[in-house]
Amino acid sequence: MWFYLFQGADANLPVDLKGSAADPKVFMTDRELELSTDFSRIKDFIYFISVPLEWLIYLFVLGFGLSKWFRRASSGLTKFSIVHTGLYVLLLSFASWVLTFPLRYYSFTVSKSYNISVQTFHSWMRDGLVDFWINWLLTTVMVAVMYWLIKKYEKRWWLYAWLLSVPFTLFLYFIQPVVIDPLYNKFYPLQDEVLKGKILDIAERADIPAENVYEVNMSKKTNALNAYVNGIGSNLRIVLWDTTLNKLSDNQVLFVMAHEIGHYVMNHLYWNLISSVVLSFLGLWLGNIIYRKWVEKYGKSWGIKGIGDLAALPALLLIFSLLSFAVSPVENAVSRKAERDADLYAIQMTNNPKAAVGAFQELATVSLSEVNPPKLVKWFLYGHPTMLERIHFLDSYKTSKKME
Numbered sequence: 001m002w003f004y005l006f007q008g009a010d011a012n013l014p015v016d017l018k019g020s021a022a023d024p025k026v027f028m029t030d031r032e033l034e035l036s037t038d039f040s041r042i043k044d045f046i047y048f049i050s051v052p053l054e055w056l057i058y059l060f061v062l063g064f065g066l067s068k069w070f071r072r073a074s075s076g077l078t079k080f081s082i083v084h085t086g087l088y089v090l091l092l093s094f095a096s097w098v099l100t101f102p103l104r105y106y107s108f109t110v111s112k113s114y115n116i117s118v119q120t121f122h123s124w125m126r127d128g129l130v131d132f133w134i135n136w137l138l139t140t141v142m143v144a145v146m147y148w149l150i151k152k153y154e155k156r157w158w159l160y161a162w163l164l165s166v167p168f169t170l171f172l173y174f175i176q177p178v179v180i181d182p183l184y185n186k187f188y189p190l191q192d193e194v195l196k197g198k199i200l201d202i203a204e205r206a207d208i209p210a211e212n213v214y215e216v217n218m219s220k221k222t223n224a225l226n227a228y229v230n231g232i233g234s235n236l237r238i239v240l241w242d243t244t245l246n247k248l249s250d251n252q253v254l255f256v257m258a259h260e261i262g263h264y265v266m267n268h269l270y271w272n273l274i275s276s277v278v279l280s281f282l283g284l285w286l287g288n289i290i291y292r293k294w295v296e297k298y299g300k301s302w303g304i305k306g307i308g309d310l311a312a313l314p315a316l317l318l319i320f321s322l323l324s325f326a327v328s329p330v331e332n333a334v335s336r337k338a339e340r341d342a343d344l345y346a347i348q349m350t351n352n353p354k355a356a357v358g359a360f361q362e363l364a365t366v367s368l369s370e371v372n373p374p375k376l377v378k379w380f381l382y383g384h385p386t387m388l389e390r391i392h393f394l395d396s397y398k399t400s401k402k403m404e
Contacts, residue, residue: 262345
């Protein structure tokens with residue numbers, strides 16, 4: 001991957017797009033072009049290191065007997081199953097957190113050195129610890145339920161786990177905007193009343209039940225830009241990063257918000273939910289088959305007593321991680337199609353191609369985004385079309401209505 005990213009990957013601009021609005025040389029300086037290429041390559045490489053590192057940690061914990069030691073240590077402290085599970089998950093999570101810390105810290109320093117992140121080390125550590133405890137709590141609940149089902153319904157545990165995952169996922173979608181997100185940042189109503197009125201006008205035209213637009217103070221952490229619509233039901237929220245408000249014109253912000261509103265109008269939030277439910281069904285079904293075979297073949301050498309043994313959890317997590325990585329190119333391709341549809345919706349809603357093109361040019365420049373990334377990077381990391389594709393699409397709309 002290092003050779004592919006730094007030596008062999010072809011990221012040259014198509015000849016017919018040179019000099020167009022999608023050509024980074026048109027809207028970036030030579031220095032910004034150099035920085036965007038270097039920054040993108042390093043961040044991509046960090047990703048392609050972090051994924052197999054996670055797999056190696058699970059294998060390390062299993063192969064060196066740490067998992068059975070975690071089980072023994074946690075069970076020796078309590079007789080209560082849920083507390084036992086929580087302690088085991090805590091030990092496993094802490095081991096993984098420690099072993100991945102150097103790479104995460106390096107990623108943080110890279111973002112700082114390229115002036116994407118402006119976050120202090122203290123703030124970064126705080127967010128990391130919030131992440132750790134939220135993931136620990138959710139993982140403990142899921143693992144406790146899964147292993148209870150394995151012991152009670154050994155053959156069909158995966159099916160019952162899937163059925164329970166549906167309301168659990170809905171619950172997480174519902175509480176995220178009002179419970180989880182505020183743990184990381186402060187949210188408050190958009191202070192620009194004129195802009196808020198314009199955004200709510202678009203929301204009303206799109207029949208979105210939104211009564212407010214929220215601003216989040218991300219400028220304390222990053223120079224990057226973003227906006228989103230998340231949550232379901234009464235907890236639906238339209239959110240703008242303050243960096244987006246500071247860097248983009250009102251017309252550009254309206255295009256960005258129309259894009260996010262387009263996701264809601266086209267039910268992408270619900271389609272994401274449905275796809276996650278379908279994929280979790282397939283993942284649990286296939287994961288159960290592989291899990292049984294792995295425990296049968298390697299369980300004795302790992303010190304595992306059976307599929308209901310909590311010490312086998314790293315094997316189950318490894319299987320789910322492998323399956324998730326394998327299916328990610330398909331998920332990303334579907335996501336890119338949804339993003340393209342949202343771009344089309346936004347340009348039809350705002351009818352301002354110049355603002356749309358300018359918004360993505362500014363986004364690419366500020367975030368040091370690579371306009372035309374290598375194909376493997378696009379397949380595995382890009383849930384959005386590349387900047388080249390998005391800017392060319394919107395610039396073409398300016399001169400032709402064929403895309404409608």
